[in-house]
Amino acid sequence: MSPKIVLFSLVSWLFLTSINGKELQKNTEPAVKNEAEKEPMGKDNVAYQWGYMALEGTANDTDRFKPRPTITSRYLGLIFTSMFDAWTRFDEKAKPVYLKDVERRPKNERTLNNKEIAISYAAYGALSEYYYSDSTMFRNKMMELGLNPDNTSTDPNTPEGIGSLAAKRVVEMRKSDGANQYGEVAGSHGEPYFDYSGYKPVNDIDHNVAINRWQGKYFIDENGNKYDPGCLTPYWQEVEPLLLETAEQFRPGPPPMIGSERLEKDVKEVIDLQANLTPKEKALVEFMRDGPKSVQQAGHWLKFAQDVSLRDNHTLDQDVKMYFLVEAVAMDAFIACWDAKMHYDFARPYALVHEYYQDQIIKAWGGPEKGMIQMKGQEWRPYSPDSFLCPAFPSYVSGHSTISGGCAEALRLFTGNEKFGVKVELIPGALTEPDNLGDPVTIEFPTFTEAAEMAGMSRVMGGYHIQADNIEGLELGRKIARYNYAKYQELLGENGSSIAKNHR
Helix, strand or coil: CCHHHHHHHHHHHHCCCCCCHHHHHHHCCCCCCCCCCCCCCHHHCHHHHHHHHHHHHHHHHHHHHCCCHHHHHHHHHHHHHHHHHHHHCCCCCCCCCCCCCCCCCCHHHCCHHHHHHHHHHHHHHHHHHHCHHHHHHHHHHHHHCCCCCCCCCCCCCCHHHHHHHHHHHHHHHHCCCCCCCCCCCCCCCCCCCCCCCCCCCCCECCECCCCCECCCCCEECCCCCEECCCCCCCCHHHCCCCCCCCCCCCCCCCCCCCCCHHHHHHHHHHHHHHHCCCHHHHHHHHHHHCCCCCCHHHHHHHHHHHHHHHHHCCCHHHHHHHHHHHHHHHHHHHHHHHHHHHHHCECCHHHHHHHHCCCCEEEEECCCCCCEEEEEHHHCCCCCCHHHCCCCCCCCCCHHHHHHHHHHHHHHHHHCCCEEEEEEEECCCCCCCCCCCCCCEEEEEEEHHHHHHHHHHHHHHCCCCCHHHHHHHHHHHHHHHHHHHHHHHHHCCCCCHHHHHHCC
């Protein structure tokens, strides 16, 4: 099988239930239309199409800057907040997050056409700010919709102005939110996303002196050179949440420590799961870990939300609300997850297996050319390529579990139903051991909850997390989703305050 075919199979999940770029252009209707026409739904609604653009921007950003899931989650959260805020000005009772000084438009102006124009200018403004390298792609999308990307009006009496104002207000309000996007925090020297926390791991990359604490691992670059990636955004718990009150609002209790029966059991489970990986499990590990054209966890769940839009034939209103809810949960879940990670600074299985199984012979994955072999415990490694050997930040709690638990719960609450029903076809080993490929397999996600649990377990099977990281991560994400859902209902003009209080 050729590499091109393998790569296509790996990333085809992005397109199984959506549309490729040419079909998008072919089926796109101008923003200005006869209001008597049937409202566009599913892939034809303009909110869906901007969601697709956000996924494209995310994938391109990952290819340019390597995976940075915390940063990506913030981009997506703020892009869909911009769209939501613009949309609220044409809804009967919805309230914006930031665009509070712009009046609601009168009833006769609350048309589909005006909503499409407003959210398009909001999406265009936010996407161009956060995924600026793809500004030409976003300009082209505006022109496909019959809109002028050079219209910079901020007149609050027009849909164009409201959309532009929504994006501008989000950018302004979040400029100093702790993310350090512009390198303006003191001591950053103008370097975007510079770590202003001063975090230094107890264990350096060559010496593990505190086994309960995190230790980084060397990566191998495209030229075969090893390098230390450092810790990814170790200050992210300082970022202002979108709907949560504080990063530590739902902080879980501590992880199991060396000497505990629970940790010994969890570490053994990691070894046993890896030693017995089935082709389908390998594919699941790779699917959730992601590779070329990666959209990372927040993007994964945006794609899943788009699958729901196609399945349920969503209107623009439904998609604007759903994407905002899901991505607000993803953004806040990353902030809360990093709070736990940096508070506990807990070790990865990579180091824990070496400690517990030093000089013991175990069955484990030997690397891309070797498959499963007998080895000493100190030679154990995750089921992962050298270019991304192990996530470059502390372990507890799992980010995949937190974000998946949260976004799955958000979709369950939004739809009022557990049913999901998405299937993806993948080739086991294509991202990890390309010379040892398996036959194509189909992975099914019957319900939202099962999809989240499969995502969390994939991280244990891959050797990136112990079960405690997964279980507590899933629960943290669900708590955030329930709280944010109540806040979301309040923004829609529903009474969600009692629910929010019950989930503090």
